[in-house]
Amino acid sequence: MNQRFYSLDVFRGATVALMILVNNPGSWAHIYTPLEHAPWHGVTPTDLVFPFFLFAVGNAMAFVLPKLEAAGESVFWKKVMKRSLLIFLIGLFLNWFPFIKWDNDQLVAKPWAYITSDGKASGIRIFGVLQRIALCYFFASVIAHFGKQKGAFVAGAFLLLAYWFVCIAANPADPFSFAGWFGTKIDLALLGEAHIYKGEGSSFDPEGLMSTAGAVVQVIFGYLAGSYIVQKGKTAEMVNGLFVAGCVLLFTGYCWNMVFPINKKIWTSSYTVYTTGLALLILALMIYVIEFKEWRGRWSRFFDVFGKNALFIFAMSAILPRLLALIRIPAGVGLDGKPTYFTPFAWFYEHVCKPILPAEPRAGSLIYALCFITMMWSFAWLLDKKKIYIKV
Helix, strand or coil: CCCCHHHHHHHHHHHHHHHHHHCCCCCCCCHHHHHHHHHCCEHHHHHHHHHHHHHHHHHHHHHHHHHHHHHHHHHHHHHHHHHHHHHHHHHHHHHHCCEEEEEECCECCCEEEEECCCCEEEEECCCCCHHHHHHHHHHHHHHHHHHHHHHHHHHHHHHHHHHHHHHHHHCCCCCCCCCCCCCHHHHHHHHHHHCCCCCCCCCCCCCCCCCCHHHHHHHHHHHHHHHHHHHCCHHHHHHHHHHHHHHHHHHHHHHHCCCCHHHCCCCHHHHHHHHHHHHHHHHHHHHHHHCCCCCCCCHHHHHHHHCCCHHHHHHHHHHHHHCCCCEEEEEEEECCCEEEEEEEHHHHHHHHHHHHHCCHHHHHHHHHHHHHHHHHHHHHHHHHHCCCCCCC
């Protein structure tokens, strides 16, 4: 049964829109709590965005994979390997872009690795959001190709349980803390300290190698849900099945959280199960509202255009701030007597968004994020209007 599900496009587009929103506040120091990641254990609305996108990647696989397999083994491997490699390299490109930076009053090349003035190793981060998407897409595609639906479910369950076991076995005394989690040591050994994310105050990569296992299963679950949708078609049985499965996974993830805490930064198995349950419930609701009740209009159109050029628009949301950061607007003199500068986006936040509600800096930060996402939507809308769809 080959039916078009507009609701899946809206779901995918909504996740892209929210990813851009939470990644581009006016000020990282002033963010409303729901738009921040949980400090460690726990989950906020922001922590749902990335797993929902991976779930959507799995949904799309259920529609595309049969066509690739029907074309033959060589076509399947060529397409999957090419797409995975391109997405990974685009992510690496974004981490390095624009390849130059300001050093005092000079533009210098951004080196692959170097030692900072305080003797610490630094450089270009190897992993990131797009790199994780690439790895998850590749491994989930291979698992689904060889295992089909039943094998993919078994492989997913095995990965979740194995990850839980390895976490505990590696450090029985303190397996789930920031300092005690085993994955950081492996990431440091394989990638090198210079190429690890340092936004947590020390070398720790939330998109590192070891935490990828649960994220791969997120795509597998999305593939299984998509396959179920394809098989059942637009029926009440399909919607009810998604809703029941979502309730079961949500409850399972909540119970598992008691012994294996829900944690996005190390992508615990309970986090995978819990967020998949929420994704299924929201997807079931969207299918019911959009496909059955036909409640669609400007709101669905807004998200739909994001979904049609999802990876390109996400990449553009990262490229523009980095590129415009090379433009310096004088901002006065710092405490050290040296001149300070705004980037164009920082100037817009400081002089346009922030003054709107000066007593509530978080509001100005959110206004900036909404302006930014409106700009990204305009790009997406223009591409859609001209029927330009950039696929990887």
